[in-house]
Amino acid sequence: MPRNFRIAVARELANRTAEQLADRMDRRWVRHRFQSDLLAGKGVGNPYAVLQVLVRPGECPDAGCEDGELVDTGADCRRCEERRANRRGRNGSVPSQRTGRSWWECRICRDPKPHEPEPEDRECQDCKREAAVVCEALAARWNAPTTEDVNDR
Structure with missing residues (x-):
């Protein structure tokens, strides 16, 4: 394990329990789409950078x-x-600097969406596609024969 990652984990364990840190990593693994990229066969790029994203503290100044x-x-x-x-801004959207049009923020990934119409559920198309990929992978896993099924034949 890289030294800087061990240091980052130790630093975070001074402020969070191991379970809280594991929850953060689980949440970010999904939110940052690392899980769906793996399931889609894309990989995760730089694994050390992924580790840092999963462990680092949030941006909020409130501890x-x-x-x-x-x-x-x-x-x-x-x-x-x-x-x-x-x-x-006051009305819940930010004007785009180029077009003056407003954008919205996905409630799942929190990414700004300046080029998509705002859906009623405030979930972007990327998050909906990701959820569909994960559901398909889970369905395939659940429907796959187990070793017990094979041995019963």
Whole structure:
């Protein structure tokens, strides 16, 4: 394991339990689409950079915040909500610098979407496709014969 990764993990374990750090890594593994890229056969690029993304602390200055949610209560972090509201402007969207058109933020991946119409569920097409890929992979796994099935024949 790379030294800088061990240091990053040790630093985070000073502020979070091992379970909380594992939850962060699980959540980010899906949110950053590393899981769907692997399932789609794309790979993950630089594995060391992926490790850093999974472990590093969030951007919120509130030490109790974990990717927009307060660790102790599970409630949404007010500081993160305020930062998002400030980025969007008063009406919930931010004008694009090129076109003056507004963009929206996907509720799953939190990516800005300036070129897509805003769906009612606020989920982008990429996240919907990713969910479909994961569901197909799970269905294939669940429907695959097990060793017990093969041995019963």
